[in-house]
Amino acid sequence: MSKPxxxxxxxxxxxxxxxxxxxxxxxxxEYPTPKNLNYFWNFGSLAGITLVIMIVTxxxxxxxxTAHIDYAFxxxxxxxxxxxxxxxxxxxxxxxxxxxxxxVYIHIFRGLYYGSYKAPREILWILGVLILLxxxxxxxxxxxxxxxxxxxxxxxVITNLFSAIPLVGESIVTWLWGGFSVDNPTLNRFFSLHxxxxxxxxxVVILHLVALHxxxxxxxxxxxxxxxxxxxxxxxYYTIKDLFGLSVFAxxxxxxxxxxxxxxxxxxxxxxxxxxVTPAHIVPEWYFLPFYAILRAIPDKLGGVLFMFGAIMVLFxxxxxxxxxxxxxxxxxxxxxxxxxxxxxxxxxxxxxxMPAEGIYVVLSRLATAYYFFHFLIILPLLPKIESTRPxxxxxxxxxxxxxxxxxxxxxxxxxx
Amino acid sequence: MTNKNTPDDKNKRDFLQVSTxxxxxxxxxxxxxxxxxxxxxxxxxxxxxxTEVDLEQLEEGQAITVxxxxxxxxxxxxxxxxxxxxxxxxxxxxxxxxxxxxRVQNEKYIVxxxxxxxxxxxPLGQKSGDVKGEYGGWFCPCHGSHYDHSGRIRKGPAPxxxxxxxxxxxxxxxxxxx
Ligand code: HEM
Ligand code: FES
Numbered sequence: 001m002s003k004p005x006x007x008x009x010x011x012x013x014x015x016x017x018x019x020x021x022x023x024x025x026x027x028x029x030e031y032p033t034p035k036n037l038n039y040f041w042n043f044g045s046l047a048g049i050t051l052v053i054m055i056v057t058x059x060x061x062x063x064x065x066t067a068h069i070d071y072a073f074x075x076x077x078x079x080x081x082x083x084x085x086x087x088x089x090x091x092x093x094x095x096x097x098x099x100x101x102x103x104v105y106i107h108i109f110r111g112l113y114y115g116s117y118k119a120p121r122e123i124l125w126i127l128g129v130l131i132l133l134x135x136x137x138x139x140x141x142x143x144x145x146x147x148x149x150x151x152x153x154x155x156x157v158i159t160n161l162f163s164a165i166p167l168v169g170e171s172i173v174t175w176l177w178g179g180f181s182v183d184n185p186t187l188n189r190f191f192s193l194h195x196x197x198x199x200x201x202x203x204v205v206i207l208h209l210v211a212l213h214x215x216x217x218x219x220x221x222x223x224x225x226x227x228x229x230x231x232x233x234x235x236x237y238y239t240i241k242d243l244f245g246l247s248v249f250a251x252x253x254x255x256x257x258x259x260x261x262x263x264x265x266x267x268x269x270x271x272x273x274x275x276x277v278t279p280a281h282i283v284p285e286w287y288f289l290p291f292y293a294i295l296r297a298i299p300d301k302l303g304g305v306l307f308m309f310g311a312i313m314v315l316f317x318x319x320x321x322x323x324x325x326x327x328x329x330x331x332x333x334x335x336x337x338x339x340x341x342x343x344x345x346x347x348x349x350x351x352x353x354x355m356p357a358e359g360i361y362v363v364l365s366r367l368a369t370a371y372y373f374f375h376f377l378i379i380l381p382l383l384p385k386i387e388s389t390r391p392x393x394x395x396x397x398x399x400x401x402x403x404x405x406x407x408x409x410x411x412x413x414x415x416x417x
Numbered sequence: 418m419t420n421k422n423t424p425d426d427k428n429k430r431d432f433l434q435v436s437t438x439x440x441x442x443x444x445x446x447x448x449x450x451x452x453x454x455x456x457x458x459x460x461x462x463x464x465x466x467x468t469e470v471d472l473e474q475l476e477e478g479q480a481i482t483v484x485x486x487x488x489x490x491x492x493x494x495x496x497x498x499x500x501x502x503x504x505x506x507x508x509x510x511x512x513x514x515x516x517x518x519x520r521v522q523n524e525k526y527i528v529x530x531x532x533x534x535x536x537x538x539x540p541l542g543q544k545s546g547d548v549k550g551e552y553g554g555w556f557c558p559c560h561g562s563h564y565d566h567s568g569r570i571r572k573g574p575a576p577x578x579x580x581x582x583x584x585x586x587x588x589x590x591x592x593x594x595x
Binding site for chain 1: 453457465557
């Protein structure tokens with residue numbers, strides 16, 4: 001046995017046989033991290049924590065939930081009224097889904113702004129988009145479980161999307177339903193999949209982290225780490241920063257759970273599902289609205305479905321659409337401008353998705369949809385040809401040292417150590 | 418044993434390798450199929466009974482909605498004007514051209530699956546106060562599809578006319594759906 005690494009002999013004994021402590025020490029403690037990360041780098045760990053919260057509350061909810069069309073709605077009401085702390089667990093799970101998407105959307109736009117999808121992090125990015133897709137599937141199926149009006153009609157509309165596929169569309173929809181409409185077999189399989197998909201997400205998250213730790217985090221100025229002077233160990237610097245971010249996040253999350261638990265939901269979902277009556281105005285959960293707007297903007301059924309899925313597919317190939325060698329927007333004045341246009345466009349799509357599909361809203365949805373694809377398919381490939389990027393700093397440490405003498409003293413001290 | 422790699426041996430090995438892969442693939446596929454097929458409608462779901470409806474009480478201008486295979490079926494006793502307007506429609510202007518005659522057995526009663534062919538919402542137009550759309554038949558509020566008195570798609574994203582279920586008249590006013 002080589003020299004003992006850990007003070008505790010039991011830890012050493014285990015680590016020799018199962019190097020789990022070496023692994024944790026390497027990946028979570030000494031793990032060298034760029035020293036200039038800002039608060040946008042908190043959202044990855046927040047997403048991971050939210051996933052754990054969803055799994056824990058989900059498992060206890062399913063101990064009280066009944067996946068049958070005659071009992072599902074009542075079993076959720078029973079969770080709300082009779083099960084000890086049931087209301088709390090359900091509200092955490094219900095709002096947790098919304099917060100999960102808030103966190104992940106910010107995480108994604110962070111990646112867009114700082115060019116984190118560029119080489120050598122393409123696979124890391126692609127795994128992230130895959131996680132987004134899995135989250136969407138999970139959240140969609142979870143929303144069906146309480147078997148309210150929105151559950152039922154959301155399930156009907158979304159599964160019917162597949163009927164747009166030529167030739168086999170109808171058979172696929174029947175297969176998804178296990179019948180001729182959304183019914184008990186559908187609810188059963190959705191529960192089963194809703195239970196298991198989050199664990200698949202955990203698996204992909206692990207791959208995401210393996211890919212991340214291969215080259216480490218990107219950083220706000222988007223240039224590679226040049227050596228030890230550019231990094232600090234993950235612990236305690238980023239553990240404490242992540243914890244601080246978590247406490248801010250938890251405060252906001254708790255405020256929603258305790259004071260506005262139904263703010264992000266839809267009142268119609270407290271009406272039991274009725275296959276004979278569609279609510280006058282059906283809308284998906286807020287986190288699907290931009291995609292829903294794209295679906296409705298295209299006046300053709302198959303076209304709408306293709307564009308909606310295309311909106312995510314462009315993200316998969318993003319590393320090859322944007323060929324600029326400069327990562328961070330800080331040094332790409334034009335890209336930065338278009339980034340903010342894209343943010344506005346996505347918010348506009350979200351707003352339009354919630355509005356009825358008539359009059360001016362249809363026109364605006366079409367414009368916003370066109371701009372979304374224009375950004376990814378035309379602007380990004382063209383930009384490197386016309387954009388003059390600002391000069392990149394020599395290293396992460398250089399701008400900091402010259403920026404303030406105070407920082408340079410800190411640096412000097414660290415280097416001596 | 419001598420180790421001769423004659424061309425013959427190599428062919429044999431290739432054959433063994435390819436046939437092993439092929440057999441393995443067939444084996445895996447035949448195991449996967451039951452896993453997929455269990456999601457198709459079960460025997461009892463397929464055996465869902467047909468529905469009989471008595472139209473005796475259904476006055477001209479009235480409509481009823483009945484359930485068949487978990488879906489709403491619209492039955493409307495059409496007025497003279499509605500029948501005339503459905504019949505007069507030229508086929509040129511239609512997205513899914515069908516004459517009214519092709520869509521009814523007795524022109525007084527139009528029988529439709531009340532499921533929008535876009536993404537499956539139930540269109541409005543069965544109740545007297547409902548919005549009926551620009552063509553007076555049915556209107557789907559989900560994404561704005563307009564259907565005429567014959568249930569044909571006239572405007573909006575739906576690709577085809579409202580579906581006609583299988584049905585037959587057992588007597589003048591008794592119909593069996595399914
Ligand atoms: C990626 C993680 C997850 C997401 C995004 C998610 C999302 C959702 C959503 C949106 C609902 C509907 C909430 C409502 O309106 O009532 C729901 C319900 C439910 N989920 Fe999850 N969920 C996740 C993980 C899990 C897990 C791991 C389980 C079980 C092991 C689970 C079990 C349930 C149950 C039993 C319900 C029905 C009770 C209810 O509606 O509150 N969920 N989920
Ligand atoms: S479902 Fe009827 S218009 Fe979309």
